[in-house]
Amino acid sequence: xxxxxxxxxxxxxxxxxxxxxxxxxxxxxxxxxxxxxxxxxxxxxxxxxxxxxxxxxxxxxxxxxxxxxxxxxxxxxxxxxxxxxxxxxxxxxxxxxxxxxxxxxxxxxxxxxxxxxxxxxxxxxxxxxxxxxxxxxxxxxxxxxxxxxxxxxxxxxxxxxxxxxxxxxxxxxxxxxxxxxxxxxxxxxxxxxxxxxxxxxxxxxxxxxxxxxxxxxxxxxxxxxxxxxxxxxxxxxxxxxxxxxxxxxxxxxxxxxxxxxxxxxxxxxxxxxxxxxxxxxxxxxxxxxxxxxxxxxxxxxxxxxxxxxxxxxxxxxxxxxxxxxxxxxxxxxx
Amino acid sequence: xxxxxxxxxxxxxxxxxxxxxxxxxxxxxxxxxxxxxxxxxxxxxxxxxxxxxxxxxxxxxxxxxxxxxxxxxxxxxxxxxxxxxxxxxxxxxxxxxxxxxxxxxxxxxxxxxxxxxxxxxxxxxxxxxxxxxxxxxxxxxxxxxxxxxxxxxxxxxxxxxxxxxxxxxxxxxxxxxxxxxxxxxxxxxxxxxxxxxxxxxxxxxxxxxxxxxxxxxxxxxxxxxxxxxxxxxxxxxxxxxxxxxxxxxxxxxxxxxxxxxxxxxxxxxxxxxxxxxxxxxxxxxxxxxxxxxxxxxxxxxxxxxxxxxxxxxxxxxxxxxxxxxxxxxxxxxx
DNA sequence: TCCGGTTGAGTTAACGTTTACCCATGATAG
DNA sequence: CTATCATGGGTAAACGTTAACTCAACCGGA
Numbered sequence: 125x126x127x128x129x130x131x132x133x134x135x136x137x138x139x140x141x142x143x144x145x146x147x148x149x150x151x152x153x154x155x156x157x158x159x160x161x162x163x164x165x166x167x168x169x170x171x172x173x174x175x176x177x178x179x180x181x182x183x184x185x186x187x188x189x190x191x192x193x194x195x196x197x198x199x200x201x202x203x204x205x206x207x208x209x210x211x212x213x214x215x216x217x218x219x220x221x222x223x224x225x226x227x228x229x230x231x232x233x234x235x236x237x238x239x240x241x242x243x244x245x246x247x248x249x250x251x252x253x254x255x256x257x258x259x260x261x262x263x264x265x266x267x268x269x270x271x272x273x274x275x276x277x278x279x280x281x282x283x284x285x286x287x288x289x290x291x292x293x294x295x296x297x298x299x300x301x302x303x304x305x306x307x308x309x310x311x312x313x314x315x316x317x318x319x320x321x322x323x324x325x326x327x328x329x330x331x332x333x334x335x336x337x338x339x340x341x342x343x344x345x346x347x348x349x350x351x352x353x354x355x356x357x358x359x360x361x362x363x364x365x366x367x368x369x370x371x372x373x374x375x376x377x378x379x380x381x382x383x384x385x386x387x388x389x390x391x392x393x394x395x396x397x398x399x400x401x402x403x404x405x406x407x408x409x410x411x412x413x414x415x416x417x418x419x420x421x422x423x424x425x426x427x428x429x430x431x432x433x434x435x436x437x438x439x440x441x442x443x444x445x446x447x448x449x450x451x452x453x454x455x456x457x458x
Numbered sequence: 459x460x461x462x463x464x465x466x467x468x469x470x471x472x473x474x475x476x477x478x479x480x481x482x483x484x485x486x487x488x489x490x491x492x493x494x495x496x497x498x499x500x501x502x503x504x505x506x507x508x509x510x511x512x513x514x515x516x517x518x519x520x521x522x523x524x525x526x527x528x529x530x531x532x533x534x535x536x537x538x539x540x541x542x543x544x545x546x547x548x549x550x551x552x553x554x555x556x557x558x559x560x561x562x563x564x565x566x567x568x569x570x571x572x573x574x575x576x577x578x579x580x581x582x583x584x585x586x587x588x589x590x591x592x593x594x595x596x597x598x599x600x601x602x603x604x605x606x607x608x609x610x611x612x613x614x615x616x617x618x619x620x621x622x623x624x625x626x627x628x629x630x631x632x633x634x635x636x637x638x639x640x641x642x643x644x645x646x647x648x649x650x651x652x653x654x655x656x657x658x659x660x661x662x663x664x665x666x667x668x669x670x671x672x673x674x675x676x677x678x679x680x681x682x683x684x685x686x687x688x689x690x691x692x693x694x695x696x697x698x699x700x701x702x703x704x705x706x707x708x709x710x711x712x713x714x715x716x717x718x719x720x721x722x723x724x725x726x727x728x729x730x731x732x733x734x735x736x737x738x739x740x741x742x743x744x745x746x747x748x749x750x751x752x753x754x755x756x757x758x759x760x761x762x763x764x765x766x767x768x769x770x771x772x773x774x775x776x777x778x779x780x781x782x783x784x785x786x787x788x789x790x791x792x
Numbered sequence: 793t794c795c796g797g798t799t800g801a802g803t804t805a806a807c808g809t810t811t812a813c814c815c816a817t818g819a820t821a822g
Numbered sequence: 823c824t825a826t827c828a829t830g831g832g833t834a835a836a837c838g839t840t841a842a843c844t845c846a847a848c849c850g851g852a
Binding site: 172174175179183195206210219221222225235239240241 | 460504506507508509510511513514517519529536540543544547552553554555556557559561562569570572573574575594
Binding site: 462464511 | 839840
């Protein structure tokens with residue numbers, strides 16, 4: 125049913141090895157017309173490479189295994205996969221994503237992926253955080269994406285949160301803002317690092333770090349129904365007080381959306397009265413707001429591409445954590 | 459480096475076949491203690507099944523190949539994959555998703571997946587639509603998910619749009635609403651079918667189908683920046699006219715969100731003045747609105763589960779298009 | 793005691809591919 | 823004209839696993 129090299133060889137009147145060489149061998153010595161004849165025959169017969177058979181010979185399948193921790197449903201985390209896939213397919217490699225779930229913990233998921241003998245395995249998380257993999261599983265993983273080990277010893281690709289915060293704050297300051305506020309994402313690694321970058325930029329510009337202008341936008345780590353009212357209360361207090369901020373850097377686009385709503389309700393104009401900037405460049409939000417939001421785009425696609433290059437040996441494996449820069453997307457909110 | 463059955467056999471002092479039988483053979487005749495001893499040894503040595511090797515023997519790898527048309531980034535389409543994965547993993551099967559992209563058309567993507575010799579291949583789309591696969595590719599695909607062939611001859615799983623619309627409209631009518639309006643998704647298959655179900659339910663209740671109360675919420679098939687103002691204009695006109703609707707069935711949750719905004723601006727209360735119901739149960743929206751939205755949940759997970767059962771031969775392959783029912787999620791907007 | 797049957801495990805071959813090695817043919821140079 | 827070499831292609835083995843077959847040992851019943 126399924127056509128094999130042998131079928132083609134019989135049809136062409138040559139040996140199996142010749143067919144193999146004609147179809148897959150790079151530029152091994154072979155008469156050009158023989159090669160063409162065989163290729164035509166293969167197409168005609170509908171030959172499809174049997175990768176498992178090749179895999180048993182080579183010891184691996186042309187796959188990059190990705191163990192996804194937290195469902196890869198997050199609108200931007202899928203960019204990691206797309207970046208990986210785009211790069212990998214240039215090398216005839218496929219990406220095999222398996223997600224960790226309640227029924228299958230990290231170690232089990234890694235083992236499941238290993239069974240297929242991928243060329244390399246990466247461990248990717250939905251948002252930037254620390255991970256601790258069990259010893260055995262850890263050995264199988266070649267690269268962490270969007271997460272890092274606590275000891276920072278493992279090769280990892282993460283967004284350069286701190287640099288991004290520095291950059292965007294610097295950008296606000298260079299645009300004449302003098303009293304920027306920061307509406308943070310408490311309890312998240314990204315939030316902490318972004319806040320550090322914010323503070324660092326203020327210091328670099330010899331501006332005072334006013335603690336009252338640094339606040340939490342949500343109560344837990346994620347959005348609750350209270351997020352909206354919290355943001356509103358916080359911004360209300362800021363605008364009512366003396367020394368009201370002339371710019372608000374939001375922990376992410378989602379918070380920026382709430383900030384837009386709050387400011388509109390309070391009658392403040394963006395960017396005239398208050399400039400808004402943010403992080404993530406979440407497609408549903410950032411470009412749709414009015415005015416469109418200036419934001420630091422998470423380098424998910426770039427991390428995916430880089431990861432593919434590293435795992436396929438095209439780029440050297442980083443020692444420890446490699447921070448991948450965000451991209452500044454200038455729109456009209458500043 | 460990698461430990462094989464032979465390594466275990468040597469360590470245990472038995473033959474390779476005995477090890478194979480002990481680890482994978484169901485209940486083949488074998489002394490229980492031998493089996494246990496071998497299993498313990500395998501764990502100790504860190505044996506991981508070499509699936510490509512088994513695959514070459516069996517002719518297939520324990521994979522369900524999924525060709526995803528349109529990036530599987532849509533917040534609900536991922537449920538298809540999760541449903542598939544959950545079911546498949548019960549049978550020790552993995553799901554291998556490859557997305558069609560600009561660089562790789564449907565036929566090429568299917569061929570790429572075929573190389574791995576999956577047990578079966580499904581073709582899934584991001585939203586409900588018609589697809590026409592090229593002949594060769596078509597033969598490799600065992601099931602369409604969320605899409606259908608024009609001639610309806612191919613086995614396909616799609617959401618029961620029309621039934622769902624009938625059900626939710628019936629639900630509105632049973633809750634005393636008499637003048638329901640429909641804010642449609644023009645140009646989309648789902649929209650057409652939902653509208654048909656809406657009309658059908660009105661007729662079933664002997665109510666007139668008022669064409670003025672059936673309108674498009676967006677200009678093209680998808681959301682543009684104008685969606686918001688279009689919905690607002692439409693609802694404004696409805697409420698201003700005589701015979702204003704006492705319920706609005708929205709083409710999807712996204713439209714419902716716009717409707718909420720429009721109604722709030724116009725001072726209409728939900729559900730007291732106007733009931734709202736919708737389709738999709740999009741997690742970011744439906745449960746977060748105030749009041750939470752009553753909506754027909756797309757059966758994506760169910761389609762995934764069913765697809766796995768069909769592709770693995772646990773359930774009979776449907777002849778033609780099988781419509782999978784939505785689930786009514788009652789919240790407080792009616 | 794002998795024999796059929798059952799149980800446990802070994803032997804061999806096969807899956808489709810690639811790779812290392814070998815051989816025949818013809819061309820080229822001395 | 824012959825020795826050498828490049829060229830094109832064949833042969834055989836190997837990858838790790840499983841399936842079909844074979845064989846030895848042991849047990850119970852006649």
